[in-house]
Amino acid sequence: MKLAFLGPLFGASGPWASVYLDTSRDTDDPDRAIDLRWRHQRDALLAQGADHATVSALAVAVGTDQALPGRHGQALFAAQGHLALVEELPEPPVRDTARLDALPDAAPLAVQHAPDIPYLAVALTCGNEWIPDESTGDRVAGEYVLIVSEAGRWPTGRVKPEHRLSHQIPIHGWRRAAPEVARELGDLAQRHRAESIVLCRARDDAWASGMLVNRWPRALRERLTVVDDDCVTGPEAAAGPTLLEEHTAGVLEGRLNAADQRQLDTFLAQRARHPGQSEGVGAAVRALQQGQARALLLDRRARLAERLWLGTEPPQIALSASDLETFGASAVQEEPAVAALLYAAVRTGAELIVLPPDRVEVTDGVGVLLRYRTVPADGPR
Template structure:
C-alpha cells in the first residue's frame, strides 16, 4: 500500500494532537454522544500538554462527518491550532484514543486503510419501463470505483444510467471498454458484478478474454446501496476479507524470495537498519499489530535507531524517544517506502515486522 495520503502530516512540524474517535450514527442520539466525545477530546489533550488552540481545533473537528451514516470512526491530526488531516475510519476504534506527541500517531489509520484494493463495482437491475407496462423493461446500471476498505466510508461518485433492454448490448460494449481501461491503468484489480444474470453475461462477454478472470460475481441488488456508503459495501467486505491488492501480492512474493535467500529483512532491528540506510522498499507488518518498545529519532527521517547511543554514533543531535509505530511510519513515508499488512497466521514475522529491501 502506498502511503501518499499521509504526506500532509509530515509536511508540518509537530507536536501533533492525534485523535481516534467513534463517530457512528447507528446509535440512539448520536449527536449527544459525539458532543460528549468533543469535550473529552479537549480535556484529554489539555491534560497531555497540548496548547488550547490545538485542543480546540481537534475537538471542533470531532463529528464533522455527521452526513456519513452507519458505524464508523474518525481519525484527525492537528498541530499549532490547525487540523492538518481528517480521515474516516471504516471501523470505529475499540476505545477512543488521544495522543499529543512529536510525531503523529498515524499507524492505526494506515492499518485500517490496508489492503487498499482498487476495484470497480457494477450493479445491473431490471426496472419498470418509463413508457408503461407494455413497453420493454429498462436496465438500471450503477457503477462506482474505489479502494477497499477506505471506500466504505469515503465512496467516490456513483454513476447511474438507465438503458432500454434492447440497447444493452451496445451500451455494454462501451462500458466493458471503460472497465478494461481501468484495469490497464491499475485503477481496478477486480470487477465486482451484481444483479441481472443475463445483463452480467452480456457485459462479461464483451470484456477482453484475459480480464474475465478479474470478474467476481456477488449476490444482491440496488437495495444494498446506502447513501453515503460504498456501493455493495457488505458484499465487498465479504469478498475482500483476508485479501491483498495485486500490487501488494507482488511485493509480498518478493519479500518471500528475499527470505528464502536469507537476506536480513525480518524483525525490528533489521527494519530499523534498513530505514537508516534508505533501503526499505516496504514495511511488512503483521495484523494484529504487535507492540514494540519505543525507539529513537533525530532531525532527519533516516536518523532512527533502537537507542540514543546508536544515534550519537551517526552524529545526530536533538534526538528523542518516540513510540515505535509512529517513528517507523514517519521514516517509511519520508523515504518513500510502502506498507504491506499481512495476517499473522499466514505470514508470521519476527517481532511482527519485516522489510522488503530496495536494492
C-alpha cells in the same frame, strides 16, 4: 502501499494531537453520541498539555463526516494550532483515543488504508415499475435493468468512493444499450486501474449480466468475480452503499494489491536467504538507518512494546540514544516503536505492506524488504 497520504503529518514539528473517534451514525441520536465522545477526548488532550488552539482546530472538524451513513470513524491530526489532516475511517476505532506526542499517531490510519486495492463494484438487477425511458425521457410502465457501479480503492472506497454512476434502462432496450454501458464500465475500470471487478446480480439475471460481461475484453473478465444474491431485487437495494460494501468485502478480504503482493513474494525469497536482515525490529531499524528499506512489513495485530530513538534527519533511527551518536545526532527523542518506524519509512521513501492476518508471520510483527542487495549480516546460507 505508498504512504504519500501521510505527507501532511511529517512536514511540520509537533507536538501532535492525534484523535481517533467513532463517528458512526447508526444510533438514535448520533450527533449527541459523537459530541460526548469528543468531549472525553478533548479533556484527555488538555490533561496531556495540548494547547487550546490545537484542540479548537480539531473541534471544528469533528463530525464533519455526517453525510456518511452507518458505522465509520474519523482520524484527526493537528499541531501548533493548525488542523493538518482529517480522514474518514472505514471502521470505527475499537476505542476512542487522543494522544499528544512529538510524532503523530499515524499507524492506525495507515492500517485502515490497507490493502489499498483499486476496484470496481457493479450491482445489476431487474424489476418492474414506472421508469423514465432514457431515449425519450417519458415514464413508461414495464420491466427495467438497473446498473449501479462504484469505483474506488478498498477499503477507503467504503467512505470515499472515487466515482459512481447508474443507468436504469427499459428491458426492451437493454440489448441495444448494453454495449455502450459495457464500454463505459470498461473505461471506468481501466481509468481506475481496477485490479478486481465485483458484479453482484440476482440469481435469475444471468441474461442481463451476460449481455454486459460478454462485451468486455478478456483482461477485464479475468478480474471479474460474480456474486449471485437473491436480495438484489430493486433500485433501492442496488443503490444502497451496504450492498456494494458487503460483497466487495467478501471478495477482497485477505488480499493484497498487486504491487504489494509482488513485494511480499520478493520479501519471502529474501527472508529465505537472509532472515537476520529481513524480520524483527532490529532488522527494520538497520535498513532504515542505511536508507535501504524498500518496504516496511507490519502485522496489523502487532503491539510493539519497544521504544525507539530518533534524531532530526530521516535516517537517524536507533534502538538506543547512544546508537544515534554514530550519526552525529545532536538532538534525540524517544518514541513508540510503531510511530518511529512509520515516521522513518515515510521520511526515507519506503512503502508499507500491512500483512493479512494468519498469512505470513514475522518476528516482532515487523519485516523489511531491502532496496539493494547487500552482504548478509547473518552470514551466507
